[in-house]
Amino acid sequence: MVPLLKDMNNSNDAEWHFFKRAPSKAPFYELEDVVKDLSFALEDLERHGQKLPLLVLMDNGSTEEDILALMKVKIYDIEVVVVDHHYPGVVEDGKVAVDEYVDIHVNPYLVGGDSNITAGALAVELAGMINPEVKDRLLHLPGIAAVGDHARSDEAEKYIQIAAEKGYDADDLEKVASSIDFEAFYLRFMNGRGIIDTILGLGNREKHQKLVDALYKELHKRVEWQLKAAMPNLKTQKLENGIIFSVLDVEKYAHKFTFPAPGKTCGYVHDQMVQKYGEEVPIITLAYGPDFGVIRATDAVNESFGFNLNTIISKLMVEIPEAGVDGGGHECAGSLKFVEGLSKEVLQGFAREVLSLEK
Amino acid sequence: MVPLLKDMNNSNDAEWHFFKRAPSKAPFYELEDVVKDLSFALEDLERHGQKLPLLVLMDNGSTEEDILALMKVKIYDIEVVVVDHHYPGVVEDGKVAVDEYVDIHVNPYLVGGDSNITAGALAVELAGMINPEVKDRLLHLPGIAAVGDHARSDEAEKYIQIAAEKGYDADDLEKVASSIDFEAFYLRFMNGRGIIDTILGLGNREKHQKLVDALYKELHKRVEWQLKAAMPNLKTQKLENGIIFSVLDVEKYAHKFTFPAPGKTCGYVHDQMVQKYGEEVPIITLAYGPDFGVIRATDAVNESFGFNLNTIISKLMVEIPEAGVDGGGHECAGSLKFVEGLSKEVLQGFAREVLSLEK
């Protein structure tokens, strides 16, 4: 799209004026994000006489949590395209709740697919439709997204295959995906266009290799550093139902305000347990802080025990209404929020649910 | 003023170059704010050859806490206008402490008035004097300010009446005032000009209605959500002197880093108690965290018991000098700060003062 912007506006600066990439932190379109987007859009309109922008939400925007922000955008008659692969709620007549506030909604769930078609794949396919000339240059990106999102499907495999043909083997893809995460941690809300392009392999290939190698080495060092503090303080027990349940106080036994943050730390700790016991074993890992928990579980817990994080959260909301329980995510990976004063009750409630799981 | 800027500079961009709105968080002109203002002013001067700005402090700037920041501004010979309705300290010959650093000081207290004439009302009256053409468009704003600031006076009532004639009934005013608070929470230091204009009803009326309705509905939901966690953990007792005293650990029993923040949460909790027991009843609500407290009290506690938050804070400063007690506000609403290690002593000291109040 950016090359088209250049052509159509006959100006080198157009791609900067007319294209803004704004990273978001939350897994949905937050109020913090929408006020920024609206402020800039309205100032560009009033001050520079620009048209209101086309808002494209990538890997975000399909769920009920997005509705308030989208509603605000639509009050100003801004056109909205959502390209997402998160579960958008019940589909009726090809429509979901958020569709009232979205002009174009691209989501595999709307047509019988699922989250294994990543937002990265959707983005590249769309880019190819808009401007076929760029597609070839982007064809390794869906492979990165597939690896980064742990997508498991024939399509995902094919994309990984295509990336391999472009010179990125599975190991490279994993390194690039991790490096993006690592760099995004420091970029926060900066768009970091030049750097992200290098990491994704969209610029100079030699620089790409050097940068990814440097980043990956460093992130590996930091993960090791975090695990060195976390692992000796992880409490693991094999429950009567056969589940291996590990608990970590991530506020006390991990470095704070640094990479990896609590969510990723939980993931890395969980990976250690999976490496130790095997991927087929039912393993649940909970990393908690004063007012939150992060949960990772192997597919085995979901398949054999019917474990679903979202169901447990719904139960806890009812059982301990004064704890302000909130959160969610996928069946086997997500987070839990609660008020600090009720943390014991909530965490014990969660453990009780895990204990009561049956094959 | 903005339309005048446009006319006088014969440029559409003038209103953006020559007018900056910078929201402040603290109830006074903070060092964090003044370094930003000075940095921009000095860069505009040196880089763009602009004149130094006229600094207008709205709803801020009258008190001794503002002096250091103002002193810095005056070192650079920047002209300062203060339009405020906070108590500016003892008035002598129509002057107060801050006047040494202020060129024009508008404050009802300087002429025998009080804080019931809101900064919003002062701003609109001033705007009307500078540019009579705009006043009609702004005439509903003092009503919003009166409701938002809980102003009680004949003037306040008249402003609310004027707003009603413009099509904003009391309920609308309350919704707009709350929506501004809610949106400001997410805007932080962004000026958010377009959005704020819509909320205040200065732009398209239909968009105004839709946006305020959406915001109000959402903020109501969030307040309910906060109260659901807070109310079951509120400890209330009727003291021997008849005062209903409620205490909440707002760090433990409320959602953090979200709207409503601790101060507003205390307000909403207090409102619940007032609804339950009645406005005429002496009620004090204290929400505390590790190193702070927020206090709300009904007028009845002030009128019948002589309760004055500022007096209690002064006492605690002397009684527990190592606690670093600080804070203040109005007689019946304000905050308390202290070092974490002495929180028990300070909170018990506060409770002792409340217990010892007599009719």
Next chain:
Amino acid sequence: MVPLLKDMNNSNDAEWHFFKRAPSKAPFYELEDVVKDLSFALEDLERHGQKLPLLVLMDNGSTEEDILALMKVKIYDIEVVVVDHHYPGVVEDGKVAVDEYVDIHVNPYLVGGDSNITAGALAVELAGMINPEVKDRLLHLPGIAAVGDHARSDEAEKYIQIAAEKGYDADDLEKVASSIDFEAFYLRFMNGRGIIDTILGLGNREKHQKLVDALYKELHKRVEWQLKAAMPNLKTQKLENGIIFSVLDVEKYAHKFTFPAPGKTCGYVHDQMVQKYGEEVPIITLAYGPDFGVIRATDAVNESFGFNLNTIISKLMVEIPEAGVDGGGHECAGSLKFVEGLSKEVLQGFAREVLSLEK
């Protein structure tokens, strides 16, 4: 350099386009800083067709901790000049570890000198070589740096003497150095060019005097305020080995998120002990929070007991590997980091090391 930029580009705006000052917080070139610098550099290159910048790291950049950030910069072929006076590690053939990633490295240690030649002195000498016309105007700056950095050497004394000839006595230098610290606290990542120039005495002398007086008075008030909370809660004991060891819980017994921050608070508390017992006495002061400690010691502890903070940290790393101990600094001043859950073990370990020191 800035006047040269103006001349060579024949444009008043050149000094703003082509010169950026970006304050850094950490004592090394952080990943947070380098992503910002790279983002701006790459955007200026792609968007405005500017050349890649010359990166000059001042008072930073010589140590192994700087390597990752520098490596990233070098991947983009950006030229790097480091002007630093921190210990850069073992020098071999006039080279140190960081030199692989640095084009020009100015550091007294590379030529047999030490940190008593401050970065401020190096900067002024360099500026004089680049543009002899400016040197006279800057000649009081090395004196400020010498006092601010507690430099002790003949050169430092001479610089202080030169400053005196320019009208800045020792007291003035101390005030300016402290005012810079104070103002930097509020400026954070803003460059604050105009204000910093005034404080350093590079602009109007009268404004300089007024601003420094105002800042110094205020910072003094805030230090007093902090000490009032801290000193009554300081636990001091004279150990058997003669060392006076003081410990403060700076999270509980000091005001947070304000000036002076924990590191400086520890310094001011330590200064109180030195004033009380004398500079020749072995005194160690430790201010700790949930996951960090700040340490100050008199030279006497280093000279008579061989105290070296870095050695103790290395020992603790080995003794308590799961505590994630990190940190360091100079022999007698620096910081300590660890995970919250092992704070007791780490702090006790530190105390044990101090106890076991022998003359």
